[in-house]
Amino acid sequence: MAAALEVQGVSKVYRNGGAVTRAVDHVSLSIEPGEFVALVGPSGSGKTTLLAILAGLLNPTEGTVKIDGEELSKLGERKRALFRRQKIGFTFQANNLVPYLTVLENVTLMLKLNNRYDEAGLQRAKDLLARLGLGDRLHYLPRQISGGQQQRVAIARSLIHLPSLVLADEPTASLDTERAFQVVETFANLIHEQKRAGVMVTHDLRMVKYVDRVIQMLDGHIERVLDSRADISCLANPADCTPIPVDALDPNAAAQACPSPY
């Protein structure tokens, strides 16, 4: 299957006077349609910078980013803006909902901007919002719903125009634990079902249990990639995998070592 996102040797270098910061350092990765990836790492490890590069909002100093085989940096400003609007969905920490549009209008706005607003799109928006627990809030304004509900509207908005790549920056930052799990689980299900490529930056390692791969960043580079269910579960819930003594009666019973968070 062709990759939805292909990143080759991407670096971002900032120079301030004599100081040089490699915010992103030779990162390569590829994500297929229907694959959900978490980007984790300590503060300052380059997650936000990488996400902005994937979104086409920031140019890398070197390297290439291809979405659906199209190289972002080769597109002119106008084409790139159009490409971004059609092919990429975003959810940021600040949900950036339009305050004077209703919940439903905030979501269908993405369809209108892409000239794809029709009956089917409207129904899809209603279905998506219902799936995110907002079926009875369609005609409320953002200020009339909670922060968590606003974040779910932002998630619906990021998916409604059927983008190839969905980027989420700390989508659960304003949610309580139960809602956070529900939102990320639904988000993961939608990414899998609709065959989007999803990238989520998160500080909350409990949320990685819903992703297919965890990319751990450190000092701008990819420090480690976890793609086995066992390793991802351990990272999400270390209490579940305290090392088990190897049973002498069962030589195949290996101790389950828990990967350290960073």
Ligand code: ADP
């Ligand atoms: P994270 O999102 O993992 O916290 P960032 O991508 O925000 O990391 O930052 C990575 C590194 O790049 C940090 O050392 C940060 O200080 C630096 N950095 C980010 N943006 C800039 C900028 N505009 N100018 C200079 N340094 C920057």
